[in-house]
Amino acid sequence: MEQTKALNALEPYIALTKSASALRAAADLVTQATSNPNTHVFAELLQAPQIQALNQSPEHAPYFTLLEIFSYGTFADYQQSASALPSLNDAQILKLRQLSLLTLARDPHNLSYATLQDNLGLPDARAVENLVISAIYAGLVEAQLDPRHQTVQVSSVSPLRDLAPNSIPDMLTALRTWSGRCTSTLADLEAQVAGIREAARLRHEEAQAWEQTQARLVESQRGADNNSTSTGAHSHGQSRLIDAAVARLRSGPRNGKRSSGSLDPEQDSDEAMDVDEEEPDDTEAGAGSQGKKQRASRRKL
Known part of the structure; x- marks a missing residue:
């Protein structure tokens, strides 16, 4: 977009070169084209035969050098080379400083206030800020001023500079270097992505193994609890039978009668009570109180 606008602004001067048969007229076209605030590329004007003829005249060759x-x-x-070149008017000075800013912005190390002030021939930091602001409003750069750190932060530069002669090999070298860095960076990123995926796979497998281990432990614990419950109930029943047998053995034969073969302690207790109740009262009438005490003690037994 910026290049189209700049080329459109240069078209009238290219058309005027066809009628500029005199070297003085061609030199004036150089001054007019470089003073226009909308012209930023000059390669086509340099290639015009009338402009090329300036380089053949010692008097007018400085205008050709100025256009370069x-x-x-x-x-x-x-x-x-200011002493050997034509003087610049205010519009040309501003234009050349703006174009120089585009070149310097390619290297972030050139964007300190001190460096810009030195390379652009500016008197102070305020002049640097004014130039950057003018370039921003002209659509040449997208940048921010950082007065605290005395730097200019450029985020975008318009492609409005022509290529110098024999600059293509250097540009190809720079592009190959940049391509190599991109390839190396992509390879590193792919390796990192592969490592992340492998680590995620291992974590997933470990999580699955841990879940399976937990499931086996839970099942094992449930089986142990069930076995413990059934064994405990059986032991409780056995202990009841043993207690009943011990109670029957302790009671022994009373009054010539053996206990029944029942293992139920309640049944043995009932039979003992029945025997006591059926036992005849052989106590003398005179010893009534002692007989009552004996019967009471038998009933308790």
Whole structure:
């Protein structure tokens, strides 16, 4: 979008080169094109035959060099040869500084206030901030000022700089290096993803094994509880029988009668009471009180 706008702004000057037969007219086109605030790319203008002819004239060659600086150079390049180049008006100075900011923004280390001030020929930090703000409003960059840390944080740069001659091999090298880093990064990410998946699989298997172990322990405990319950009930029944037999043996034969073969202690107790009740009273009439005491003691037994 920005490139289309810049090319449209350059079209009138390209058309005027066809009628600029004199070198002076061609030099004036260079001044006009570089002063326009909407022109940011100049490769097509540089390739025009009338502009190429400027480089053949020692008098007008500095205009051709100036157009090259606006196309792919920086403000520092202009300062190094300022004495041999045409003077810049205010519009050209602002334009060249803005274009230089696009080049410097490719490297984050160049975005400190001090570095920008030095490379752009600005007097102070306030001038740096004003230039960055003008570039933002012109749609050349997307950036934020950080006065506290004296830096400019650039998030986006418009592709409005022409390629310098013989810069394609260096660009290809940079692109290959970037591609290699991307490939290495993707390989590392894939390895990390594979490791995460393997760890998740192992955790899932461990969780399943633990659940199965818990299930086996629960079943084993339930079986042990059932066996303990049934064994306890059987022992309780046996103990009742043993208690009844012991009670029968302790009671023994009373009054010439043997106890019945029943193991029920309640039945033995009833029979003992019946025997006591059927026993005749052989006590003398004179010893009535002693006979009553004996009968009472037998009933208790």
